[in-house]
Amino acid sequence: MVIVGGGSGALGTLEALRENGFKGSITLIGSEGYPPIDRTKLSKALIDDPAKIALRDDAWFKEGSIATVNDEVTGVDFSGKKVNTKGGSSYPYTKLVLATGGTPRSLPLPGFKELGNIFLLRTVPHVKDIVKAIGDKNKKIVIIGSSFIGMEVANAVGKDNDTTVVGMESTPLERIMGAEVGKIFQKNLEKNGVKFKMSAGVEKANPSKSDPSKVGSIELKDGTILEADLVVLGTGVGPATTFLKDNSAVQLEKDGSLKTDESFAVSGLKDVYAIGDIATYPYHGPGGDGAFTRIEHWNVAQNAGRAAAAHIINPSAKPKAFIPIFWSALGAQLRYCGNTPNGWDDLVLKGQPEEGKFVAYYTKGETVVAVGTMQIDPVMTQASELMRRGKMPSKSELQKGVDILQISVPAEVRI
Helix, strand or coil: CEEECCCHHHHHHHHHHHHCCCCCCEEEEECCCCCCECCHHHHHHCCCCHHHCECCCHHHHHHCCEEEEECCEEEEECCCCEEEECCCCEEECCCEEECCCEEECCCCCCCCCCCECEECCCCHHHHHHHHHHHCCCCCEEEEECCCHHHHHHHHHHCCCCEEEEECCCCCCCHHHHCHHHHHHHHHHHHHCCCEEECCCCEEEEEECCCCCCEEEEEEECCCCEEECCEEEECCCEEECCHHHCCCCCCCCCCCCCEEECCCCEECCCCCEEECHHHEEEEECCCCCCCEEECCCCHHHHHHHHHHHHHHHHCCCCCCCCCCCEEEEECCCEEEEEECCCCCCCEEEEEEEHHHCEEEEEEEECCEEEEEEEECCHHHHHHHHHHHHHCCCCCHHHHHCCCCHHHCCCCCCCCC
């Protein structure tokens, strides 16, 4: 077994392999220089010590007879079943799991490549650089992007710094959560001093007058100038599959991802699986109807790794259903389950949204396709299990006042 990648998906794969009796050799190839970490803590808390957020330590890998390699994969010979690395090594495989994650996107605009103190955020070194640039706090920080990474960083630095979030949408996270809920997140962060420039486009990054090698301000399309000691980009990620770009044996999707089946086996390739940020897979959760989708959440990567491992051990077994779950730090903890590959057309909002305490049921027709909560965590937990079992109430039932916490969820007997 060769697993390429050092995130939660890779860990989920090898854990499930060993738990289910796989006795063969496992080689884990990662390029970050440390064991798999809880990557969510990078943006949520700016933790820059990998030992503090390691999911497993070195001793755990040794105990499980897992060989760990710190190297970058540069190509795969699918017919010869070999993985080649930057260090000049070659690793043969009988089964291959690709879990290379995402590559953060920069902005192809003037000043962004040339000027210092403009940071991406994906790895521990990225966070180290950001923390160093903030130094003794009280810095002017501009965060470009109002989706999860940008909002989480703003939440982490807002209290101690002059922080501005620049977003293209009318409210933060509008595309995923809707404007009504997005306003709640914006209000939460504004309480901590974060400022927002929404419905805004970025024109360029300008150099600092005191040090022309570093950024001094961000200029928006409407002419607004935002002074900046540092800039953090939360402008999304793309699948980390450039090592496959010129490989004629594999066909990448338009976004650079790999298309898979329900067990995350890659279409058109034998004995190869793709999981996590690089996998486009058929979604069979509520409202999914098998629509192909790509989800960038660690929980999905971990579950996908377990699904791939189960298929490797027993190819005839039916894949176990799982419902995507994620959480985010947005002034309070957001919990979310489900997914909307076919969109959503209505929102049933319960609780006290004006106080940042709510349950948001996202619906497509009568079907609840996703649920978001703040300060009412048990509802999301219950909803995810009801969704998995196909027992979630309809939109009309929720509007009539059905309390999902009152629905019995008996334990399942698993053989």
